[in-house]
Amino acid sequence: MFYTCGPNEAMVVSGFGRSPPLMIAGGRVFVVPCIQQIQRITLNTLTLNVKSDKVYTRHGVPISVTGIAQVKIQGQNKEMLATACQMFMGKSEGEIAQIALETLEGHQRAIIAHLTVEEIYQDRKKFSEQVFKVASSDLVNMGIGVVSYTLKDVHDDQDYLHSLGKARTAQVQKDARIGEAQYKRDAVIREAHAMQEKVSAQYKNEIEMAKAQRDYELKKAAYDVEVNTKKAESEMAYQLQVAKTKQRIEEEKMQVQVVERTQQITLQEQEIIRKEKELEAKVKKPADAEKYRLEKLAEAQRAQLIMEAEAEAESIKMKGDAEAFALEAKGRAEAEQMAKKAESFKQYKEGAMVDMLLEKLPLMAEEISRPLSAAQKVTMVSSGGSEWEQPNLLERC
Numbered sequence: 001m002f003y004t005c006g007p008n009e010a011m012v013v014s015g016f017g018r019s020p021p022l023m024i025a026g027g028r029v030f031v032v033p034c035i036q037q038i039q040r041i042t043l044n045t046l047t048l049n050v051k052s053d054k055v056y057t058r059h060g061v062p063i064s065v066t067g068i069a070q071v072k073i074q075g076q077n078k079e080m081l082a083t084a085c086q087m088f089m090g091k092s093e094g095e096i097a098q099i100a101l102e103t104l105e106g107h108q109r110a111i112i113a114h115l116t117v118e119e120i121y122q123d124r125k126k127f128s129e130q131v132f133k134v135a136s137s138d139l140v141n142m143g144i145g146v147v148s149y150t151l152k153d154v155h156d157d158q159d160y161l162h163s164l165g166k167a168r169t170a171q172v173q174k175d176a177r178i179g180e181a182q183y184k185r186d187a188v189i190r191e192a193h194a195m196q197e198k199v200s201a202q203y204k205n206e207i208e209m210a211k212a213q214r215d216y217e218l219k220k221a222a223y224d225v226e227v228n229t230k231k232a233e234s235e236m237a238y239q240l241q242v243a244k245t246k247q248r249i250e251e252e253k254m255q256v257q258v259v260e261r262t263q264q265i266t267l268q269e270q271e272i273i274r275k276e277k278e279l280e281a282k283v284k285k286p287a288d289a290e291k292y293r294l295e296k297l298a299e300a301q302r303a304q305l306i307m308e309a310e311a312e313a314e315s316i317k318m319k320g321d322a323e324a325f326a327l328e329a330k331g332r333a334e335a336e337q338m339a340k341k342a343e344s345f346k347q348y349k350e351g352a353m354v355d356m357l358l359e360k361l362p363l364m365a366e367e368i369s370r371p372l373s374a375a376q377k378v379t380m381v382s383s384g385g386s387e388w389e390q391p392n393l394l395e396r397c
Helices: 078-088 093-113 117-122 124-142 160-315 320-347 350-369
Strands: 002-015 018-030 036-042 046-056 062-073 144-155 377-381 387-391
Touching: 002 078, 018 078, 036 078, 046 093, 062 078, 062 093, 062 117, 062 124, 078 093, 078 124, 078 144, 093 124, 093 144, 117 124, 117 144, 124 144, 160 320, 160 350, 320 350
Parallel strands: none
Antiparallel strands: 002 018, 002 036, 046 062, 062 144, 377 387
């Protein structure tokens, strides 16, 4: 047959096949009827009101102490559960609580007897810890664990605690009055210090404000100087840039003018070259050609005159004086002609020489032809052996 129990209860199965007995805290177990037995034990937390009346303290002052304790059988610890089963199996929850209560009360009385009223009253935590420690070590041997212990009340029938309270109250009141006076004094002192610190802080604040104002003015002045300097530099740079731009424009204009002037000069030079070429084509070359023609004509005439003179000399050999005179006249004429020609070449340019040559040519021709005017005919002798008679053209002229 199966049996179950909740977490606040433990089952102990004993009998055939169960040696030692089986203990189960919160669960189920199979029990063979007639040959096995099942028993239950509570695991609930028990609240104990531990009262110790008129217990004499270390100084012989009877006091009554009330404490609250929470205890329970530890089902999770198998050894403590086995011990509790051995001691409390078959007992009710009240009987177990009474055993634990009497044990706690005995330990509480023992601890009260070793302490003074002041120690218990003033340091309740220490008293509770001592009771908890001593009672726990004793109840553990019974399989019971102390969950908590708290001191609830301390009183006496001799008004000891009341008198202690009065003295303490008087001391507290005295300390309160002294503390109040000291507080007022300290308050006045602190107020004075606060006022002093306030005034000092105010002065320091004003000084800092003055310093800040001074620093602001100095920095502002420095910034203004820097800004004005930058503005002036910017304006100067702008003016300089404008001047440079104007200068560059003027230079470009000058370069344009130079280029234009150069082009004009080039055009003028080309025009001069053109005019020179035109002059050369229209004046110089025709003049050279005319000069060449006249020179050739003069040479031909001179040769003709020479040949005529030779022919005349041959014809009038007998006329020595006349021939000598003719030769002298011819040489003089030729010398004068060559001298004038050389001098004209030196003094005048080609055009002027041509012009002068053209101007003097008729006179020269007249002077050259004058000796020949008396000749009746001119005989030309060639290398081919033929003769050609030229009539005297000068007479016709």
